[in-house]
Amino acid sequence: MATRTIDVAAIRKDFPIFETGIAYLDSANTSQxxxxxxxxxxxxxxxxxxxxxxAAYRIAEEATVRYEATREKVRAFINAASTKEIVYTRGTTEAINLVAYSWGRKNIGQGDLIVLTILDHHSNIVPWQILAAERGAHIEYVDIDEKGELRQDQFAELLKRGPKLVAFNLVSNAMGTINPARDMVAAAKKAGATVLVDGAQSTPHQPVDVRALGCDFYAFSGHKMLGPTGAGILYGRRELLEAMDPFMAGGDMIKTVRIEGTTYHDLPWKFEAGTQAIAEVIGLGAAVDYLTDLGMDAVRAHELEITEYAYEAMSDVEGLTLYGPPPSRRAGVVSFSLEGIHPHDLATIADRDQVCLRAGHHCAMPLMTRLGVAATARASFYVYTQKEEVDRLVSSIKEAQRIFA
Amino acid sequence: MSAAADDQFYREYILDHYKNPRNYGRLEHPDISHEEDNPLCGDVVGMDFRLQDGVISDIRFHGRGCAISQASASLLTERLKGLSLEEAKKINKDDVLGELGIDISPARIKCALLSLKVLKVGAYGLAGDDEE
Incomplete structure (x- = not known):
């Protein structure tokens, strides 16, 4: 089979926003x-x-069919065993909160250990901090080495202490580091832990197979993978989801409600209370179709090419510090800082040239503290990114250096 | 073209205040000392005040962050020196933004007003609500 490649010029015609002339380098934040x-x-x-x-009328049936069709598309996209394991959420954050609430409150107790990493996004830290405080559990964080990669020696030591839960992101949103997730999950499972993988930054950018990965839970957002905001996914192994209580309670998640008590709906609807984000879920289905047509291997190959290009172009800029591992071990994310220029000033100057660049802590304040910076600038790429946009970023950087010289 | 727009935004005297901040440093045994930060971008501004008969006789600021936050602090110290605390109380966000004299986007307004927050919370103990 011939390897598919991405035809960026053709793809960009599908995205009317590019007619505005922007160079959009913030896809790790939200995609177009x-x-x-x-x-x-x-x-x-x-x-x-x-x-x-x-409802029993025709258009409601159509809506239901389209809404449920996304579930099968997502199941196939991440190779889950069953659509019963695909729960709709508003996004990664809600998915992780669901697990912290419904699984965590039943399974985490006094003195239990939760292992996270310094690379994690706040949405994979704060829910566990709340849970740990409530249950009397405690949290340890796996550190990074000087290349921005997780210290596997330290992870192995922590696993010896028998954590109840291990949670980490497959790809760091702040530095782009691709973690050796399969090995980490296998080691954590062997140590008896339940494992949640935050897939917010991996699902849009590389092939994902949750069964090969072997994790218990996997969470991601639609809006970072060409879909709309407000629709995301929690994958959970069926036996775990079966044993969990609902997160939100109300309409549509019940089988029968009597004054004496309620029986819950089957999976996955047990976790989908209230009127859902129907249009958004349908939009997510279309996004999965779009990515499936492109082929996730081709998506990854394209981003690697852009990332290598950006990495090289930016390495040549004087006074520019790049954070994180080399392109082959990172997703399409380049985090950097400039000597003497605050990232927000750079982002403001870039904005004048219609270059959309993220500046800040990227919802990863523990990592920023670890790196000894308050904020970084971050450029991130996707299927529609072209080298010309990277060139425009480099000009903006040089422009900022000229202004601040 | 775009360079001109940038230069206008980062006006020469803002860059000058950023690169050569006035009244920068610390006072020994200040009468008032207060620091505030903006966790979103990591900007920090602190101010030390020396008072003589209710008048700000000396002032120093310290901190780190973007050009807007640091230039704004530098400009504010120049304005505050020699004012009574009563007069200083009258300084509001329009004064501070007016002094910067540039169009500040909503995303950057917190940077511009951080030094005013230091003054308000530190010098006359107002609650540290965000001024927007």
Whole structure:
């Protein structure tokens, strides 16, 4: 089979926003959405807008079928065993909070150990801090080495202490580090831990196979993978999800409600209370179709090419510090700082040239503290990124250096 | 073209205050000393005040962060020196933004007003609510 490649010029025609002339280098924050995604959402609003799982009329059936169709698309996309293991959430944050609440409160107790990493996003730290404080558990964080990669020796030592839960991101949003997730999951499982993988930055950018990965939970957001905001996924192994209580309670997550008590709906609907983000879920389905058509190997190959290009171009800039591992071991994220220029000043100057660049702590304050910086600038890439946008970034950087010289 | 826009945004005297901050440093045994930060971008500004008969006789600021936050602090110290605390109380966000004289985007307004927050919370004990 011939390896597919990405035709960026053709892809960009699907994204009307690029007609504005922006260089969009903030896809790790949120991606742009193609016409296929907004079109699928618009079709729902204009042709079969109605609530799902309730009404018996035709357009409601259509809405229900489209809403549920996304589940199978997502299942295939991440190679889960069953659609019962695919729970819709608003995003990664809600997915992790769901696990912290429904699984955590039943399984984490006094004195238990939770292992996280210094690379984690706040959404994979704060829910566990709240849980740990409530249950009297404690948290240890795996540190990074000077290349920005997790210290596996330290991780192995922590596993010897028998953690109840290990949670980490497959790809760091702040530095782009790709963690050796399969080995880490295998080691954690061997040590008896339940394992959650934060897939917010990996699912959009590389092939994902949750069964090969072997984790118990896997969370990600639709809006970073060409889909709309407000729709994300929690994958959970069926036996774990079966044993968990609901997160949110209300309509649609029940089988029967009596004054004496309630029985819950089957998986996955047990975790989907209230009227859902129907248009957004349908949009997510269209995004999965789009990425599946491109092929995730091709997506990764394209991003690697752009990342190598950016890494090289930026290495040549004087006074520029790059954080994290070399391109082959990072996703399409380049975090950096400039001597004497605060990242926010750089981002403001870049904005004047229509270059969209993120500056800040990237919701990873423990990592910023570890690196000894308050903030970094971050450029991140996706299927539609072209080298010309990287060139524009480099010009903005040089412009900022000229102004601040 | 774009360079001109940037230069206008980062006006020469803002860059000058950033690179050569006025009244920078610490006072020994200040009458008032207060520091605030903006965790979002890691900007920090602190001010030390020396008072004589209710008048700010000396002032120093310290901190780190973006050009807007540091230039704003430098400009504010120049304005505060010699004012009574009563007069200083009248300084509001419009004064501070006016002094910077540039169009500040909503995302950067916290940077511009951090030094005013230090003054308000430190010098007259107002609650540290964000001024926007």
């Amino acid at each position: 959405r193609p016409k296929q995604v907004t079109g699928a959402m618009l079709e729902y609003f204009e042709k079969f807008n109605s609530n799902i799982h309730r």
